[in-house]
Amino acid sequence: MTVEGEAKSGVKDVLGDVADGAAATAPRRVVVTGATGFIGSAVVRELLAFPNPDSVSAHWLRLRAVARKPPEPAGSQEPAGRPQPVGSPRPAGSPEPHQPLQPDPTAPVEWRAADLADPASLRGVCEGADVLLHLASDIGRDAERCALVNVRGTAALVGEAVRAGVGRIVQLSTAAVYGAGPHTGPGVGEVEPAPVSPASRTRLAAERPVLEAGGTVLRPGLVLGAGDRWVVPALAELLHRVPARWDGGRGLLSVVAVEDLARLFVRLALAPGGVPGGVYHASHPTPVRNGDLMDTLIGHGVLPRPHATSPQDGPDLSWDACLERLAAVPGRVSARQFALLASDHWYRSDEVWTAAGCDPGPGPLVRLAEAADWYRSHLQTRT
DSSP states (O other): OOHHHHHHHHSOOHHHHHHHTHHHHOSEEEEEESTTSHHHHHHHHHHHHSOOOOSSOSOOEEEEEEESSOOOOTTOOOOTTSOOBOOOOTTSSOOOTTSOOOOOTTSSEEEEEOOTTOGGGGTTTTTTOSEEEEOOOOOSSOHHHHIIIIIIIHHHHHHHHHHTTOSEEEEEOOGGGGOSOOEESOOTTSSOOOOOSHHHHHHHHHHHHHHHTTOEEEEOOEEESTTOOSHHHHHHHHHHHSOSEEGGGOOEEOEEEHHHHHHHHHHHHHSSSOOOSEEEEOSOSSOEEHHHHHHHHHHTTSSOOOOOSSTTTOSEEOHHHHHHHHHHSOOSSOHHHHHHHHSOEEOOOHHHHHHHTOOOOSOHHHHHHHHHHHHHHHHHHHO
8 A cells, every 4th residue: 555545544633633622722833834935925824814713812823934034023133043923914914925924023923944954953843833734845956955855854844743743744745746647637546646857756755754644745736826936927938939829728737726725724734623644636626728727817917918920820739839839939948847837737636625624715717816916017027
């Protein structure tokens, strides 16, 4: 049996154990790694906005936000490694989603400086915690750095969590561990991981210590929203290089809005009931056609409407013609990444939302209206 299967069938329901005793152990103590990142900062905001289930105590939640470079309180000269109270839920004076959290001494949050590349910096980071939400990773191209941060760093962090008696561990992974595809709706265990890049190979390896500790691993597909510096910017570059509808826009993609993914993490951390440890796909349950995604971005003025560069191209290009045009126009996005964004890459994702009792929301295309201003501003600064 695989580690995934053992985690789902043989490990105790750690989430249920903690939730059952929540009333007796308040305040809930949650550690979030990668707390200044795109997804991590969304999770921090969602945690701070989560309704207080305890009418007796105003301080029912204790949040420790961990980052390599925590933000400093305005006017403070405190060393970076010391706990700092910061953050506030939107809309009460908090920043826009893509901006770093700013200090707020009234919020029940402390910052801790730690680096997965330096195991010594992780000592004590999980002390006293009930829940660890591990959202930090290296997604660069340096294989040695990815192994140091993602594999050895995660193993060290999980070791700290186990020693501290943390009851719940939930890790952010990625559906990119499945490799080139195409993939048309498999569930977990119905397609073998075949990672291609150093980042995806080491993020897959980083799942093992979490699963062996009885934790839960979430594999989302494409994550959209304010702060996304990869998906939509890559689509913008690709549309510039291949200015047409790609293979009829028929490719189906697993996509999730960052705010909905953050709600899922918070639900797994705090809500009553439990989800057995194991691996779960964590995109919106309804896949999105590439053509619909592009049309929505064009409709919001995020992307320009493509125009054929020659009469014979027409408004639509076959997949082979797309690859030919892509190869003819240099750029940063590879043909493999183009396939990830434009051809079938979707994975059945309803299980975790149902098990967690979490509404997946209206869908990522609807959510794009909220992020359109940020995307327009961000893409403008890149041109």
